[in-house]
Amino acid sequence: MKIFINLDEIDFIFENEKTLGDIYSSIESWLTPQGFSITEMNLSDKEYFITDKEEWESIPFSGQEEIHFTALTLPQLKAQNLKTLYEYTLMFQNSLKEGNLELMNELLHEYQYIEGSFEILLDDNSHSIRNHMQNLLSSNGFLPEGDRTEQNVKNVLEGFIMLGAVIQGRIEELEDPGKAGNETYETIQSLLPQMEEVSLMLQTGKDKEAMEIIIRFSELFQKLLRIYTNIPEEQIEQEQRKILKREISEMSKVLKELAEAFSNEDSVLLGDLMEYEIMPRMEGFPRFFDSIIKGD
Numbered sequence: 001m002k003i004f005i006n007l008d009e010i011d012f013i014f015e016n017e018k019t020l021g022d023i024y025s026s027i028e029s030w031l032t033p034q035g036f037s038i039t040e041m042n043l044s045d046k047e048y049f050i051t052d053k054e055e056w057e058s059i060p061f062s063g064q065e066e067i068h069f070t071a072l073t074l075p076q077l078k079a080q081n082l083k084t085l086y087e088y089t090l091m092f093q094n095s096l097k098e099g100n101l102e103l104m105n106e107l108l109h110e111y112q113y114i115e116g117s118f119e120i121l122l123d124d125n126s127h128s129i130r131n132h133m134q135n136l137l138s139s140n141g142f143l144p145e146g147d148r149t150e151q152n153v154k155n156v157l158e159g160f161i162m163l164g165a166v167i168q169g170r171i172e173e174l175e176d177p178g179k180a181g182n183e184t185y186e187t188i189q190s191l192l193p194q195m196e197e198v199s200l201m202l203q204t205g206k207d208k209e210a211m212e213i214i215i216r217f218s219e220l221f222q223k224l225l226r227i228y229t230n231i232p233e234e235q236i237e238q239e240q241r242k243i244l245k246r247e248i249s250e251m252s253k254v255l256k257e258l259a260e261a262f263s264n265e266d267s268v269l270l271g272d273l274m275e276y277e278i279m280p281r282m283e284g285f286p287r288f289f290d291s292i293i294k295g296d
Helices: 020-035 050-056 074-098 099-113 127-139 148-176 177-195 199-203 206-230 239-262 267-282 285-294
Strands: 004-005 006-010 034-041 046-048 066-073
Touching: 004 020, 020 034, 020 050, 020 066, 034 050, 034 074, 046 050, 066 074, 074 099, 074 148, 099 127, 127 148, 148 177, 148 206, 177 206, 177 267, 177 285, 199 206, 199 267, 206 239, 206 267, 239 267, 239 285, 267 285
Parallel strands: 004 066
Antiparallel strands: 004 006, 034 046, 034 066
16 A cells, blocks of 8 residues: 655555544544644545545555545645635625625525634634624625615625735735734834824823724734744744743733723723833834744
């Protein structure tokens, strides 16, 4: 028997495997600790879908077959799923632009499964993206089905265009974390002068402007954390990673306090956190992060 993973033949010693399911389980157990996940499997040129395991797991083999596996790292797998999600948003946009009701209704039928992926694929832990899209669809007569004026259609189209842009950003973070990290770093750097004024803004009645800066910073820093998780282990020295994890842990606690102060509209605490906790940390943190991504 010949075993191929991503077109490379491997030397794998089997023991008591008798079925295709046994072989799959053995290969999966070998790949998982290495950070890989099986996405495709072919036995003697016939493809078997991973999700339909009950249909192929009992198939016996003679030992003369060739088995080809495609395995991706978790970031690669996430990027692949994000691209599928992005294609969905493009199809939805086209169905609206072309007035293709049949396609649009098919896509709406699938939407409950699509929105279920937001938490994992878009790191939507607070469900803000999911809730926003749900409100958009319900208020414009799409879910459940209702009156759909020209303006309703325009609103939903704009929503899916924005969702597509978010997904594209996530794909770029996974495929080129160095570039995305540097761009985020530079954006945070340009925001620092405004962040220094937040405390004064809150004291002088410019709450709206101050809140916009706080929200923008929080979004950028969360993006920086996502990018960090996408950087391969070997690109960060162990000591640097240890220091960075500590910095992230401490900043995450401050951001949690910031979110609570924001929810409670506690402008005094917001100003104090920005001035005495966040700004001093950001003096060194972004540059330290940037040096890791560049490999300096």
